[in-house]
Amino acid sequence: MSGEKITIRNGKLYVPDNPIVPFIEGDGTGVDIWPAAKRVIDAAVEKAYAGKRRIVWKEVLAGEKAFNNVGSWLPEETLQAFKEYLVGIKGPLTTPVGGGIRSLNVALRQDLDLYACVRPVRWFEGVPSPVKHPELCDMVVFRENTEDIYAGIEFQEGTEDVKKFLGLLKEAFPERYKKIRFPETSGIGVKPVSREGTERLVRAAINYAFQYKKPSVTLVHKGNIMKFTEGAFRDWGYALAKREFGAKDYEGGPWQIIEKDGHQVIIKDVIADAFLQQILLRPEEYSVIATLNLNGDYISDALAAIVGGIGIAPGANINYDTGAAVFEATHGTAPKYAGQDKVNPSSVILSGAMMLEYFGWTEAAELIYKGMTKAISNKRVTYDFHRLMEGATLLKCSEFGEEIVNNM
Ligand SMILES: NC(=O)C1=CN([C@@H]2O[C@H](COP(=O)(O)OP(=O)(O)OC[C@H]3O[C@@H](n4cnc5c(N)ncnc54)[C@H](OP(=O)(O)O)[C@@H]3O)[C@@H](O)[C@H]2O)C=CC1
Ligand SMILES: O=C(O)CCC(=O)C(=O)O
Numbered sequence: 459m460s461g462e463k464i465t466i467r468n469g470k471l472y473v474p475d476n477p478i479v480p481f482i483e484g485d486g487t488g489v490d491i492w493p494a495a496k497r498v499i500d501a502a503v504e505k506a507y508a509g510k511r512r513i514v515w516k517e518v519l520a521g522e523k524a525f526n527n528v529g530s531w532l533p534e535e536t537l538q539a540f541k542e543y544l545v546g547i548k549g550p551l552t553t554p555v556g557g558g559i560r561s562l563n564v565a566l567r568q569d570l571d572l573y574a575c576v577r578p579v580r581w582f583e584g585v586p587s588p589v590k591h592p593e594l595c596d597m598v599v600f601r602e603n604t605e606d607i608y609a610g611i612e613f614q615e616g617t618e619d620v621k622k623f624l625g626l627l628k629e630a631f632p633e634r635y636k637k638i639r640f641p642e643t644s645g646i647g648v649k650p651v652s653r654e655g656t657e658r659l660v661r662a663a664i665n666y667a668f669q670y671k672k673p674s675v676t677l678v679h680k681g682n683i684m685k686f687t688e689g690a691f692r693d694w695g696y697a698l699a700k701r702e703f704g705a706k707d708y709e710g711g712p713w714q715i716i717e718k719d720g721h722q723v724i725i726k727d728v729i730a731d732a733f734l735q736q737i738l739l740r741p742e743e744y745s746v747i748a749t750l751n752l753n754g755d756y757i758s759d760a761l762a763a764i765v766g767g768i769g770i771a772p773g774a775n776i777n778y779d780t781g782a783a784v785f786e787a788t789h790g791t792a793p794k795y796a797g798q799d800k801v802n803p804s805s806v807i808l809s810g811a812m813m814l815e816y817f818g819w820t821e822a823a824e825l826i827y828k829g830m831t832k833a834i835s836n837k838r839v840t841y842d843f844h845r846l847m848e849g850a851t852l853l854k855c856s857e858f859g860e861e862i863v864n865n866m
């Protein structure tokens with residue numbers, strides 16, 4: 459079957475019955491997870507539409523596979539393919555700590571301007587959890603995906619660049635320079651947070667809350683300390699809710715309420731450290747979360763743990779204005795398990811289900827949810843769930859994929 463491109467027309471995604479979808483296999487456990495995920499996604503589409511619809515996969519290279527094959531970590535053709543075909547999916551890519559290449563995952567998000575990292579966190583019946591009531595955790599994280607400390611503007615300790623940067627700071631802002639405790643041995647990072655970047659992210663989060671009838675949007679920030687970045691994020695978020703959505707002060711403010719089409723959404727905010735304890739104590743008070751890049755990274759893994767871990771934590775990077783999207787798991791390459799056919803493929807499989815929903819192919823997505831729920835309730839699971847479940851059967855990564863298919 460030959461494929462056609464997904465396009466956006468008058469702000470609406472047009473998905474043909476045979477869309478060409480670029481995919482990156484991913485480093486580390488990508489080699490195990492991707493085949494299992496592809497098998498499940500294809501089977502769901504086949505079962506839902508009996509051959510009328512089919513994804514035409516197009517492999518594009520990134521990470522180690524790209525470097526070994528074409529000598530580039532993130533080839534221009536890969537970026538071009540995501541731009542041309544609009545929607546894609548990827549496995550995890552390695553980022554070395556301390557030195558070496560900068561994150562290819564972040565580069566993709568920035569280059570394609572995929573400003574919202576959308577990570578739904580919900581509990582699937584039967585999944586082992588460290589908390590008593592994992593079912594109370596039902597949140598969707600909207601993480602700003604293009605700025606904050608992830609912009610990668612850093613100056614390494616001891617280099618000519620850091621000396622030059624600190625020299626400029628000393629000259630222009632002597633009082634602020636004096637606050638650097640050990641200037642001779644400091645590395646420096648710059649944290650840009652813009653009004654535009656904040657507004658488009660918060661707008662997407664509020665729109666989502668209305669689309670899916672969610673009760674609240676919480677702005678999570680550390681604005682008491684980082685006043686002009688994280689504090690501004692909160693203020694710009696509240697201001698946008700008033701200006702674009704007609705939000706009114708709620709019980710004297712600063713919380714707000716928006717009423718539209720018979721649905722109410724509370725806009726509120728919380729400081730990030732307090733939020734991280736409240737998600738364990740009172741998760742039911744939170745629904746849609748809008749936050750900055752670094753907070754969103756930490757919060758995603760912390761929330762994932764509550765509902766069973768990052769083996770079952772899907773996500774999407776989306777530009778709601780152009781329709782461009784790249785779906786990917788919350789977890790990384792888990793290198794110690796690479797090539798062992800062992801890890802849980804659920805995160806990429808559920809990212810695939812999110813992609814099918816994004817296409818409007820909800821019947822296929824539902825089959826994935828059904829198959830996964832049944833596999834888990836039959837206690838036929840991968841190592842991560844197996845070690846926390848009594849009387850479960852241990853399956854390999856590929857076997858768990860088959861189990862989902864058999865239970866669709
Ligand atoms: N978007 C991306 O591509 C991302 C890439 N990364 C990159 O991945 C590399 C490794 O990062 P690291 O910090 O170790 O984080 P990882 O998410 O790769 O792994 C951390 C731990 O999470 C658990 N885990 C991860 N994936 C799965 C899975 N599929 N099924 C079950 N459990 C899983 C494992 O726990 P246990 O040991 O308990 O079994 C694993 O040791 C780094 O280079 C990092 O930069 C990280 C995050 C996102
Ligand atoms: O890019 C990376 O290597 C890590 C990214 C990450 O942890 C995330 O997006 O959640």
Ligand SMILES: [Mg+2]
Nearest residue numbers: 755756759788
């Ligand atoms: Mg992360």
